[in-house]
Amino acid sequence: MKAAIVLLALVLVAGAGLWLAVRNNGPAVLDALDRVTGGARGVELVAKARYGTHPAQKLRIYRPGGHDDSQPLPVLLFVHGGSWSWGDPDDYNFIARAFAxxxxxxxxxxxxxxEDGRYPAMLEDTAAAIVETARLAPQFGGDSARIVLAGHSAGAYDVVQVALEERWLAASGLQPAGVIGLSGPYDFYPFDKPSSEAAFGSVGAGAESQPINHARADAPPMLLIHGEDDALVKPRNSRALAAALDDAGAPVETKFYPGFDHNAPLISLASPWRRSRDVDNAMIAFARRVTTVSVPVQQATD
Structure with a gap:
């Protein structure tokens, strides 16, 4: 009996410790769990790069181990969330292990x-990261013409806004092959939450800061994923943007997951959950579809 009580106490302590760790830095915990339960999956970190002088302006580049660079691969660029106030790419290595x-x-x-990232700085950085990714990709076996953007929460806002509001990538001439948003805020003006007020309200941003107001017919294909039980960023954001894109004649797909809260789509990309949920499969299928290179059909000759 005493042994059972001790075991239960240890489980409770371990559970409490895990809960505190997730609360303090959830992505880092996810990364550790993914590494322990799923292994490296043959994925290589091939470069640590910068696209600016600020410490946060960094890129981490991964590819499948043993890849033959003579066959360029499509590129998936992921931007983390964190209410535009926290987050670090170095805690999201599980994303690379999911998709490489x-x-x-x-x-x-x-x-x-x-403070450093107030609107529009986060969008300036996202656009600059895309441009630098396109420049570097060929050095590591990537195809600069086939870049899919993806992001979670605040990161979903960043990639969707940069893809829709044409001024961000106009000078570079780049057009993403597709965009994937997980639990993203796309229609949240006027600002009524501390996170959005801190990032947008103090700099006079208005309706122009909202992705929903930039829906256009020639937008890149989009996949919007949201949990039906998301209380932080309501799923109406994805529904509203999808409707606006559809009305404009742009290609858009949606996936809404019953029982999923705000972080569940992201958690689904890490092992051991990756094996039992289909978020990664949906993202991979979409990314492959929008980056497939059409091979010209040769006309038969006599």
Whole structure:
């Protein structure tokens, strides 16, 4: 009996410790769990790069181990969330382990946060990260013409806004092959939450800061993923943006997951959950579809 009580106490202590760790830095805990339960999956970190002088302006580039560079791979660039106030690409290596084995060069991008990252700085950084990724990709077996953008929460806002509001990538001439948003805020003006007020309200941003107001027919294909039980960023954000894109004639797909809260789509990309949920499969299928290179059909000759 005493042994059972001691075992239960140890489980409770371990559970409490895990809960505190997740609360303090959830992505880092996810990364550790993924590494322990899923292994390296043959993924290589091939470069640590910068696209600016600020410490947060960094890129981490991964690819499948043993890849033959003569066959360029599509690129998936992921931007982390954190209410535009916290987060670090170095805690999101599980994203690389989820997608590199499926045949992608994976780039994890950081951006300025908090005071330094107030609107439009986070968008300036996201655009700059995309441009630098396109420049570097060929050095590591990636195809600069086939870049898919993805992000969670605040990061979903960043990639979707940069893809829709044409001024951010106009000078570079780059057009993402596709965009994936996880639990993203796309229609949250006027600002009524501390996080959005801190990042947007103090700099006079208005309706132009909202992705929903930049829906256009020639937008890149988008996949919007949201949990039905997301109380932090309501799923109506994805529904509203999808409707606006559809009305404009742009290609858009949605996946809404019953029982998923704000972080569940992100957690689903890490082992051991990756094996039992289909978020990664949906993202991989979409990314492959929008980056497939069409091979011209040769006309038969006599």
């Amino acid at each position: 084995p499926a045949g992608f060069v994976v780039v994890l991008a950081g951006y300025r946060l908090g």
